Amino acid sequence: MTDLRLEALSASTAAAANSLTLKPGQEQFVQPTTYGVAESDVKPSSAWTRVVLDGDRVVGMIIGTFDEDNAEEELRSAIWRVNVAADAQGRGVGRFAVHGLADEARSRGLERLTVVYEPGGDSGPEAFFRALGFEVVRETQYGDHFAALAL
Ligand SMILES: CC(C)(COP(=O)(O)OP(=O)(O)OC[C@H]1O[C@@H](n2cnc3c(N)ncnc32)[C@H](O)[C@@H]1OP(=O)(O)O)[C@@H](O)C(=O)NCCC(=O)NCCS
Structure with a gap:
């Protein structure tokens, strides 16, 4: 995929972004327990949301x-969600999205981007975040990994 781009969420892409179909077994990794518990501590104004488009399609x-x-x-400089459509996975879409968010963090003068994910499992994102250079900082009280990428 060479024609990927990031766009702010719009009326025409919101529905597609909210209904991306993942691979079987991946749904349970979308929101790790640590994030579920912290959800009420996230200020809506702090969100930076983008869709990844391949041509006209939200992938x-x-x-x-x-x-x-x-x-x-x-919650200071973090990936809150990253989802890629099942049939578009394994082709660099997730990496492109995370790099876009990392660029945004850099432009804000931040020195790291973090993520919380549930480790293990054949369908989980652990190998993805490791491939992108995230290093585990610690385990949360719910057994999730808190990992960081130096920017
Ligand atoms: C995790 C997810 C976003 C990855 O997206 P993707 O577009 O398939 O990932 P990419 O193609 O950009 O892969 C980037 C790198 O990660 C590696 N990778 C991705 N998924 C992997 C997996 N399941 N196992 C091993 N390596 C994996 C790729 O091999 C690639 O490494 P390389 O460049 O060294 O070859 C996608 O699988 C997804 O939407 N999962 C469900 C939701 C989820 O778990 N989100 C994270 C919540 S914290």
Whole structure:
């Protein structure tokens, strides 16, 4: 895929972004328990949401959250969601989306981008984040990994 681009969410892409079909077994990894518990601590104004378009088709979406003063370390400069359509996976869409978010973090003067994910499982995203250079900082109290990418 050479024609990927990121766009802000619009009326015409929102429905497609919200109904991306993942591979069987992946749904359980979309929101790790740590993020589920922290959801009410995320300020809506801190969200940075983009869809990934391949031509006219929405093939992925990413939501970042930027809130440097948040009491929760996990919510200061983070990937909150990243999803890629099942039939578009394995072709660099997820990497493209995360790099776009990392560029945004850099432009805000931030020195790292973090993520929380549930480790293990054949369908989980652990290998993806490791391939992108994220390093595990610690395990959360719910057994998720809190990992960071130096920018
Ligand atoms: C995780 C996810 C976003 C990856 O998207 P993707 O477009 O398939 O990933 P990419 O094609 O950009 O892969 C980038 C790198 O990660 C590696 N990778 C991705 N998924 C992998 C897997 N399941 N196993 C091993 N390596 C994997 C790729 O091989 C590639 O490495 P390389 O460039 O060294 O070859 C996608 O699988 C997904 O939407 N999963 C369900 C939702 C989810 O778990 N989100 C994360 C919540 S925290």
